[in-house]
Every structure is written in structure tokens, then in C-alpha cells.
Amino acid sequence: xxxxxxxxxxxxxxxxxxxxxxxxxxxxxxxxxxxxxxxxxxxxxxxxxxxxxxxxxxxxxxxxxxxxxxxxxxxxxxxxxxxxxxxxxxxxxxxxxxxxxxxxxxxxxxxxxxxxxxxxxxxxxxxxxx
Amino acid sequence: xxxxxxxxxxxxxxxxxxxxxxxxxxxxxxxxxxxxxxxxxxxxxxxxxxxxxxxxxxxxxxxxxxxxxxxxxxxxxxxxxxxxxxxxxxxxxxxxxxxxxxxxxxxxxxxxxxxxxxxxxxxxxxxxxxxxxxxxxxxxxxxxxxxxxxxxxxxxxxxxxxxxxxxxxxxxxxxxxxxxxxxxxxxxxxxxxxxxxxxxxxxxxxxxxxxxxxxxxxxxxxxxxxxxxxxxxxxxxxxxxxxxxxxxxxxxxxxxxxxxxxxxxxxxxxxxxxxxxxxxxxxxxxxxxxxxxxxxxxxxxxxxxxxxxxxxxxxxxxxxxxxxxxxxxxxxxxxxxxxxxxxxxxxxxxxxxxxxxxxxxxxxxxxxxxxxxxxxxxxxxxxxxxxxxxxxxxxxxxxxxxxxxxxxxxxxxxxxxxxxxxxxxxxxxxxxxxxx
Numbered sequence: 001x002x003x004x005x006x007x008x009x010x011x012x013x014x015x016x017x018x019x020x021x022x023x024x025x026x027x028x029x030x031x032x033x034x035x036x037x038x039x040x041x042x043x044x045x046x047x048x049x050x051x052x053x054x055x056x057x058x059x060x061x062x063x064x065x066x067x068x069x070x071x072x073x074x075x076x077x078x079x080x081x082x083x084x085x086x087x088x089x090x091x092x093x094x095x096x097x098x099x100x101x102x103x104x105x106x107x108x109x110x111x112x113x114x115x116x117x118x119x120x121x122x123x124x125x126x127x128x129x130x
Numbered sequence: 131x132x133x134x135x136x137x138x139x140x141x142x143x144x145x146x147x148x149x150x151x152x153x154x155x156x157x158x159x160x161x162x163x164x165x166x167x168x169x170x171x172x173x174x175x176x177x178x179x180x181x182x183x184x185x186x187x188x189x190x191x192x193x194x195x196x197x198x199x200x201x202x203x204x205x206x207x208x209x210x211x212x213x214x215x216x217x218x219x220x221x222x223x224x225x226x227x228x229x230x231x232x233x234x235x236x237x238x239x240x241x242x243x244x245x246x247x248x249x250x251x252x253x254x255x256x257x258x259x260x261x262x263x264x265x266x267x268x269x270x271x272x273x274x275x276x277x278x279x280x281x282x283x284x285x286x287x288x289x290x291x292x293x294x295x296x297x298x299x300x301x302x303x304x305x306x307x308x309x310x311x312x313x314x315x316x317x318x319x320x321x322x323x324x325x326x327x328x329x330x331x332x333x334x335x336x337x338x339x340x341x342x343x344x345x346x347x348x349x350x351x352x353x354x355x356x357x358x359x360x361x362x363x364x365x366x367x368x369x370x371x372x373x374x375x376x377x378x379x380x381x382x383x384x385x386x387x388x389x390x391x392x393x394x395x396x397x398x399x400x401x402x403x404x405x406x407x408x409x410x411x412x413x414x415x416x417x418x419x420x421x422x423x424x425x426x427x428x429x430x431x432x433x434x435x436x437x438x439x440x441x442x443x444x445x446x447x448x449x450x451x452x453x454x455x456x457x458x459x460x461x462x463x464x465x466x467x468x469x470x471x472x473x474x475x476x477x478x479x480x481x482x483x484x485x486x487x488x489x490x491x492x493x494x495x496x497x498x499x500x501x502x503x504x505x506x507x508x509x510x511x512x513x514x515x516x517x518x519x520x521x522x523x524x525x526x527x528x529x530x531x532x533x534x535x536x537x538x539x540x541x542x543x544x545x546x547x548x549x550x551x552x553x554x555x556x557x558x559x560x561x562x563x564x565x566x
Contacts, residue, residue, distance in 0.1 A: 013194070017201045020487075024205030024450040027485075031446045056403040067403050075407055098412060105452060105460040106207035128402070 032109035038101030039079075039112045042090035046077050049118055057126050063088050063104075064123060070094055082107055085116035131164060131246035131550070157541060158218065165221055168228035171239060175232050185556035188502060189227065191495040192553075196220040198488050199454035199538075206453025207460075215455025218540035226549045230557030237561070240516045240554050244301050247523075247547045251298030252321040254291060254543075255328050258283025278380035281331035289474075292337035293534055293544035295325040297551075300344035300522025307352060308515045326369075330377045336533025338377065342370040344526025351507040351518040413439065414466035432467025433474060433533070439464065440473040444481040451485035457535060476531035480538055492538065499524055499552040506559045517558045523551035 046053075046068050055074040058065035063082045070076035073093060080089040087110055089102040103110045124130075199216035206212035233239040261284055262269040271288055273279040280288035302322030309315045329337045349362035414435050440461055444451065452460045457479045458471045473479045481489045503524055506517035527537070527548040536542040 013197065017197055020198070020201055020450060021204040024202060027447045027450055028205045028452075034446070058403045058409065060404070060409065065403070065409075075403055078403075100464070102462065104462060105456065108207075 028106075028109070032103060032106070035101045035103050035109075036111055038099070039087045039090040039103075039110065042077055042092050042101065043079060043087065043112065043114075045092065045094075046079060049079075049114060050122060054122060054126070057123050057128050059123070059128055064119060064128075065089070066119065066122060079114075081114055081116065081119050083116065085113050085119070086110045087112040087114060131243055131250065131546075161218070161221055161225065161540070161546075165225040165228070168225045168232065171232040172228040175235050185230075185502065185560045188495060188498040188553075188556050191491055191498055192223050192227070195488065195491045195495060195538075196223055198484055198491060202450065202454045202484055202488075205450065206456055208453070208456060211459070212453045212455050215540070219454075219538060219545075222540040222546060222549055223553075226553035229550060230553040230555075230560075233554055233557040234561035237513055237516055237558070240513075240520075240558060243550055243554060244304065244516070244519055247550065248298050248301040248305060248318075248321065251294050251301075251325060251547070254284060255295055255321075255324045258285075258291060258328060273380070273383040275382055275384070275386050278333065278382050280333040281328065283328055283332070285332075287470075288332040289334045289337065289534060290543065292329045292332045292334040293530060293536055293542070294547060295329055296334075296337040296341035296344070296530055297523050297526050297544055297547045299325055299329075299341035300348045300526055301519055303345050303348050303522065304515060304519035307348075326373060330373050333377060333380075335377070336530060338370070338373055340526045340530035340533075342366055342373070343529040344522040345369070347525035348518050348522035351504075351521055352515060410463050411466040413464045432465050432469075436463065436465045436468040436470075436473065437475055437478055440475075440478050440482055444478065444485070447485065448481075449485045450487055451481065451483045454483050454488075454538070457483055457539075472535040474533060474535050476535050476537035479535040483538065496524075496528060496552075499555055500528070502559050503555045506555055509559070513558050513561065517555060520551040520555045520558070523547065524555065527552075 046066075049066060051068060053068045053070065054066060055069040056067040058067065058078075058080070060080075063080045065078050065080040067075045068077040068079075076092075076094050078089075078091040078093070079087055080091075082088050084107075086107050088104050088107045089100070091101075092099045196216065196219055199219055200213070203209045203212045203216065229239060229243055233243070258269065258281075262281070269282050269284075271280045271282060282288050283291045285291035299322060302318045302325065305318035306315050306322065309318060326338075326341065329341060346363060346366045349366050350359050353359035353362055414432065443460065457473060460482055461471070461473050461479075463470060473482060477489060477492070480492050484491075500521075503517060503521035507514055507521060509517060527544065530544065531537050534544070536544040537548065539545055
């Protein structure tokens with residue numbers, strides 16, 4: 001009798017765990033979509049990557065960033081791109097607090113793509129080392 | 131068990147030839163060996179033990195937590211990492227469970243485990259002193275304008291080794307109170323002083339508070355009268371006060387130390403944004419002309435901000451989190467006064483990894499262990515000191531988990547001692563019930 005109860009409990013537990021899988025994946029997709037929308041809004045605010053407002057760069061090993069001036073802030077908008085051209089992080093510093101959208105934890109979820117070769121040219125133009 | 135504590139410490143150490151390629155692999159081999167020995171020990175007890183009530187509920191909570199960790203592979207950004215870490219946690223739980231089962235009928239097993247944890251932690255503290263003598267520049271973080279010099283010992287940072295030392299302090303107290311031989315009590319006292327001294331020198335406030343919280347729990351549960359409880363508690367509080375005073379003695383430097391030649395070579399291109407606004411220091415960065423506040427006893431500016439940021443990030447995937455074992459991958463240090471790759475709070479870290487569902491399971495497991503511990507210390511006299519020692523370690527760990535991420539990381543220096551003692555409480559409780 002006790003063995004039967006344990007077996008039922010185990011089956012219920014397995015069913016619950018299996019049911020969690022689509023839920024966990026849905027949370028993952030929902031967050032990724034939110035971050036992508038934020039990154040797209042920053043890119044839209046930047047306009048062209050070779051905009052005259054391009055003011056600075058950042059190189060961090062796993063990705064490189066281009067920073068754009070707005071008014072007196074040379075770092076107002078920032079777009080970070082990995083070596084495959086995926087935008088993995090975007091920051092809007094035009095307000096009081098920086099608004100950050102990031103998929104650093106899971107870059108493959110970013111559907112925002114830019115021309116990596118163009119990013120490279122812009123970095124060299126600003127004097128970034130290879 | 132002592133070997134496991136040592137190998138975990140080696141894997142977290144700043145000594146290159148201990149850490150990579152040695153310590154990081156060795157800890158898993160030792161864990162597997164411990165599991166094998168624990169299972170053999172449990173099997174050799176022979177008589178079946180009835181697992182009902184709180185121990186059964188605790189076992190179920192632990193199994194559910196491990197199962198959730200494994201299933202989170204399905205939504206993790208690094209399935210292999212999640213699977214490996216979930217398996218290691220499961221192995222640790224299995225070893226702890228087997229030892230607890232063996233201890234249910236034979237308290238000598240529990241005594242051996244506790245003495246081994248204490249021995250392992252003492253060796254870690256001693257090894258830190260040897261490292262200080264041989265490589266003082268690695269064993270000590272130099273003073274800056276913001277904070278005084280801090281003792282690393284073997285650890286990669288000043289907060290690393292104090293985790294296992296703090297967990298072992300209640301065990302030193304247990305041995306000091308209950309060891310039969312005077313020499314053993316003397317060794318326990320010396321070990322306790324060494325470990326507390328190492329924690330004080332490290333400047334790790336969380337570890338110090340946790341160590342004395344564990345001692346206080348031990349004192350209150352072993353005292354046979356209110357008078358004795360008050361006397362022991364007063365002694366513990368006095369010890370904490372003295373330790374805190376001594377911890378404040380070293381002063382920050384007048385100015386920051388010069389960059390080493392290798393660090394100077396790594397400075398960023400002056401045209402780069404990283405020089406003026408590093409991404410890792412963006413939040414809380416002082417404005418031009420402002421100075422960062424010095425580190426004080428009660429200051430927690432950097433940590434509080436980092437925790438807030440991590441909670442917001444956990445809120446983006448609240449139910450099931452980002453995947454077990456992904457805390458360092460998911461948490462991004464953007465905080466000026468915070469220097470860690472993890473959240474440094476086990477509860478927020480758990481929420482980040484396995485969401486509210488996982489956090490609730492973890493808290494339920496801890497609550498069951500604490501409740502079991504309180505019941506076990508009212509049990510027959512023969513097991514009361516053992517239960518009190520285990521409860522002291524658990525209380526220490528629960529407090530320490532507020533300022534360190536280690537509870538769910540089987541490879542961390544503190545997880546094994548904590549969970550072994552936590553599961554032993556269940557074993558001692560089951561054993562008391564059987565005898566009754």
C-alpha cells in the first residue's frame with residue numbers, strides 16, 4: 001500500500017516537472033522579446049551606426065560597443081555587438097537613470113543584427129586597437 | 131569528509147597550482163568517493179529505518195529541489211553547465227542523505243562527520259597561514275583609500291575562505307564543551323581562535339556575524355538551565371563585540387596603491403569609454419569630483435544596489451528563473467562599490483537561477499531542517515549535543531547565506547559542510563524516534 005502511494009506521488013511529481021518545461025521556456029522567450037524591443041528602440045534612436053554623433057567606443061572581449069552623443073552627454077546611447085553581429089546590450093542614458101536592455105546571458109536569443117564589418121570599420125576609425 | 135573540505139577550498143583558492151588544474155577536478159572525485167563511502171556505510175547499518183514526519187518532508191523537499199535544478203536544463207542558456215551543476219548538487223544531497231541514514235542508528239557516524247568538517251576547516255585556516263608566510267602579496271589584499279588591508283588566506287578573495295571557517299566555528303564550540311579529553315578541548319579552543327582570528331583578519335563582516343550566530347544557537351540549545359544559557363550567550367556576545375572591535379583596527383591607506391606594471395599595461399585606450407565610465411561600475415559611479423565613501427562596519431551601499439538589481443533581473447523571469455547554476459552567467463556586476471561575479475546572497479541567487487518556485491523549495495527545506503533541529507535538541511541526552519552542533523552550523527549557514535552565494539553550489543567551499551550537517555539533523559531525529 002505504501003509502495004503504491006509512493007509510486008503515485010513519484011508519477012505526480014514527474015508530471016509536474018514535465019509541465020514546468022514549457023512554462024520555463026515561455027518565460028525565457030517573453031524576456032528575450034522584451035529585451036529585443038528595448039534594443040530596437042535604442043537602435044532606432046541612434047539611427048545610422050556611422051552617425052556623426054558617434055562619440056566613443058568600448059572593447060570588452062566578448063563584445064564591442066559604440067557610444068553616441070546626445071546634447072552634452074557623449075555616452076547617451078550605447079549599442080554593444082558581439083562578433084556575430086548580434087546586439088547583446090543596449091543602453092539609453094538620456095534620462096536620470098540609465099535604461100539597460102541586455103541579453104548577455106543568452107546572446108543567441110537576440111534577433112537584432114547589425115553589420116559587424118561596419119562596426120569594425122567604425123572602431124578602427126576611432127582608433128580602437130585590433 | 132575532511133578531504134572534501136580541503137579540495138573544495140583548493141578549488142576556490144588563489145594558489146594557481148592548487149586551483150586550476152588540480153583542485154577543480156579533485157573536488158568532484160572526492161565528492162564521488164564520499165558518496166560511495168556514505169552509501170556503503172548506510173547499507174552496512176542493516177536495519178531499515180523508518181523515514182516519517184519531518185525527515186520525510188525534508189527528503190521530499192531536497193529531492194524536489196534537485197529535480198527542479200535538473201529540469202531547468204530545458205530553459206537554461208547553457209544546458210551543459212546547468213546539468214553538471216544540478217548533478218553535483220544531487221550527488222551532494224545523496225551523500226548527505228546516506229550519511230544521515232547511517233547516523234540514524236549510530237551517533238558515532240555523526241560525530242565523525244562533525245570532527246572531519248572541523249578538521250578540514252582547521253587545515254584550511256592553517257594552510258592560509260602557510261600561504262601568508264610564503265606569498266604575503268597573494269594572501270593579503272593591500273589597503274586602498276577606501277578600505278583597510280584584508281586577509282585572503284587561501285581564498286581568491288577575502289570573503290571566500292571565511293565561509294567554511296564560519297561554518298566550523300560552532301563545531302569548535304561543540305568540541306570545546308563536550309570532548310572528553312583535555313587535549314581535544316584544547317585543540318578545539320585553538321582551532322576556534324584560529325578560525326575566528328582568520329575571519330576577523332579577512333574583514334568579512336557577514337562571516338563573523340554568522341559564526342557567532344551559530345555559536346549562540348549552540349549555546350542556547352545545550353544549556354541545561356536559563357542561568358547557564360544566559361552566561362553562555364553573554365560570552366558569545368562579548369566575543370562578537372571584541373572581534374568587531376579588532377576588525378575595525380586596521381585603517382585604510384592614505385592613497386590607493388600604485389598600479390603594478392602588469393596592471394598598468396592593461397589600462398584602456400584613452401579614447402575608450404571604459405576609462406571614463408566602465409560598464410562594471412556604471413551604477414553608483416561617483417560624479418566628477420566626488421569620492422567614493424570608505425568601507426565601514428555597517429556600510430553596504432554596493433551590495434544593496436547589486437541585490438536590488440539582481441531582484442529586478444529575477445523579476446524578468448520570476449517563476450522558474452534563468453536555469454540552475456547560471457548565477458555568474460546571468461548576474462552582471464554594474465555596481466561601482468560591488469566586486470563579485472555572483473549576487474553574494476544565496477536566496478536572491480536561488481531566485482535568479484530557479485525562480486520563486488525554486489526559492490520556495492529552498493526556504494521550505496531550510497525551514498524543515500531548522501524545525502527538525504529544534505525538535506532534535508529536545509531529544510534524549512545522548513544525541514542532544516550532536517543535534518545542537520548541527521543546528522549551530524545550520525543557523526550559521528542561514529545567516530551567512532544572506533551575504534554569500536553558496537547554498538546551492540555544490541562546488542563552493544561552504545555547501546558541503548552546511549548540507550551534511552543539515553541532513554544529519556534529520557538522521558539524528560529519525561534515530562531518536564526509532565529508539566523511543
